[in-house]
Each structure stands twice: as structure tokens, then as C-alpha cells.
Amino acid sequence: MISISSNLNLMIKAAEKASKSVIRDFGELEKLQVSKKGPRDFVTKTDKHVENILIEELSKAKKNFSFLSEEVGKIENKDKENIWIIDPIDGTTNFLHGIPHFAICIALKSQKEIISGLVFDPIKDEMFYAEKNKGAYLNNQRLRVSNKNLIDECLFSSNHEGVKFSNLNMRYSGCAALDLAYVASGRFDGYFHNKINIWDVAAGALLVKEAGGIVNDLDKFNTNNIDIRASSGAINDKMLENLKNF
Structure with a gap:
């Protein structure tokens, strides 16, 4: 098992917790495709719900860190040098149409630099994560970019x-x-x-x-x-x- 920082560990736990409601809501979408109200309101609700879970989970251990999020924008807390950057569902249009290709994203910016990042695809159960100077991983497997040159x-x-x-x-x-x-x-x-x-x-x-x-x-x-x-x-x-x- 690779060693990860407490911050990244917190990010992984928050993403895993939030993913449960994403997976559940994604399963509900098929029923909604035929309803009058339509899925768009539903997706907005899922987005906000996931964002709330992420903010709540990340705030538990780091009460003073600030936030920058797609839905709520900036939340300035005591610590303005450490900022969680979150996108509750990247790929909402895919989600909306029942296409299983979207992700929960969390990054930590510290002293104006991104030091930790996580992209979690809950449907394929692929957790991509990286920390500055520590490499990038997919579910504990080290990642390397391709070396094709043609x-x-x-x-x-x-x-x-x-x-x-x-x-x-x-x-x-x-x-x-x-x-x-x-x-x-x-x-x-x-x-x-x-x-x-x-x-x-x-x-x-x-x-x-x-x-x-x-x-x-x-x-x-x-x-x-x-x-x-x-x-x-x-x-x-x-x-x-x-x-x-x-």
C-alpha cells in the first residue's frame, strides 16, 4: 500500500461517501426519463446534495480551510491559503442522459499551488489520485503517461x-x-x-x-x-x- 497524506486520505473518504448517493441517484434516472418533471431538476438536486456531503466531510477534519466549488462558488474561511476546489459531478450532461461517464473531483490548493488531486469515477469504481512529487495512481497502481511519439x-x-x-x-x-x-x-x-x-x-x-x-x-x-x-x-x-x- 502506498503512503498518502492525511489530506488525500480525507479526500478519498469524502468522495467515497458522496459517491453512494450519486450511484443511487444514477440508478433512479431511468424512471425519471419518462416523468413530466424530467431529470434536469433531479440532477441539479444530486449535484447540490453531493456538494453538501463533500463540504461537510472535508470540513470535519479541516474546519478552517476555504472552498471553491462549482455550485456554491467561494466559501472563505479563516484559512485562505488552503482551498478545497470541488466539482460534485463533472459530466452532468452524461449523468442526465444515463451515460455512465462522470466523476467527482476534489483538489487541494495550498499556497497558490495544487498539492493533491482526486478524480473518482463511481460507476467504474476508478479512483485516480495524485500528490505533488509523489506520483499519480489509479486504485493503488502507479500511472504513467503514454510514450507514443507518432x-x-x-x-x-x-x-x-x-x-x-x-x-x-x-x-x-x-x-x-x-x-x-x-x-x-x-x-x-x-x-x-x-x-x-x-x-x-x-x-x-x-x-x-x-x-x-x-x-x-x-x-x-x-x-x-x-x-x-x-x-x-x-x-x-x-x-x-x-x-x-x-
Whole structure:
């Protein structure tokens, strides 16, 4: 068993607890697809519920840490140097349509730097996590980015705009956090996206770096307007060359 910090341990426990209601609600969705009220209100409720569980669990052990979250925005507590960045469900549209590809994301920013990150896919039971200078893992297995260096053999991911723009081999999965986790694990070779939010990419960017990949400097951007470029070192220059006008 690898040794992890108490903070990461706390993040894992919080994500596991929150995932129980996500899995239960996901199972309920099929019944809702046919109801008049429709699933959209339901998903918003799930999102808020998961966020509440995460905030509650993380606050138990770290009462003073601040929060930045997709649903509630900023919560400033006594400790403003340590900030939990959370996205209760990244990939809500997938969730809404009963597609089992979404994730719970938690990152810890300390002294302006992401030091711990977690992306949990509750349906596939895949827990991706990383700590600064300690490597990236999937369910206790060490992760490495891919080492393919022929761009035609590589597979990249982006959002709708990126897929339209690019002549690379592309996927559009609808879940940025898992896209980055997949780059870290070598399933994808690179990921790029313009104007994305910090809570979608904070944990995943650390995963990619700790798995030996390259991520551009996200601090240059506003928290809700990030242009991210992440890939293995082997293909980074070629990917960026292809994205010059993106």
C-alpha cells in the first residue's frame, strides 16, 4: 500500500461517501426519463446534495480551510491559503442522459499551488489520485503517461469546439476530469480545451504532471476561463504545433 497524506486520505473518504448517493441517484434516472418533471431538476438536486456531503466531510477534519466549488462558488474561511476546489459531478450532461461517464473531483490548493488531486469515477469504481512529487495512481497502481511519439497513432480529447477544429484523432467524452485522468493513465495521449473552469481541471492537471506529462501554466488564466493543454512529454510539441490557431 502506498503512503498518502492525511489530506488525500480525507479526500478519498469524502468522495467515497458522496459517491453512494450519486450511484443511487444514477440508478433512479431511468424512471425519471419518462416523468413530466424530467431529470434536469433531479440532477441539479444530486449535484447540490453531493456538494453538501463533500463540504461537510472535508470540513470535519479541516474546519478552517476555504472552498471553491462549482455550485456554491467561494466559501472563505479563516484559512485562505488552503482551498478545497470541488466539482460534485463533472459530466452532468452524461449523468442526465444515463451515460455512465462522470466523476467527482476534489483538489487541494495550498499556497497558490495544487498539492493533491482526486478524480473518482463511481460507476467504474476508478479512483485516480495524485500528490505533488509523489506520483499519480489509479486504485493503488502507479500511472504513467503514454510514450507514443507518432501523432497519427495518438488519441486526443477535447470539447466540441476542439474536436471540430482539430485534424488529430479525437474523442469528445463530455467529462474533462476523466479526460485528464485518462491522459495520466496513457489511455489518451493529450487533452486540450479553451475557456474551462478550474474545478474541472485542477485535480486532473496534477494527475497528468505526476504521471510524467506536461501541462501548461494554468495560473496565467482566470479561474473560469482557462485554456488547458495537457499531454505526454513525447507528443507535447507536436500537439501544440497542431493547436497554434486554436
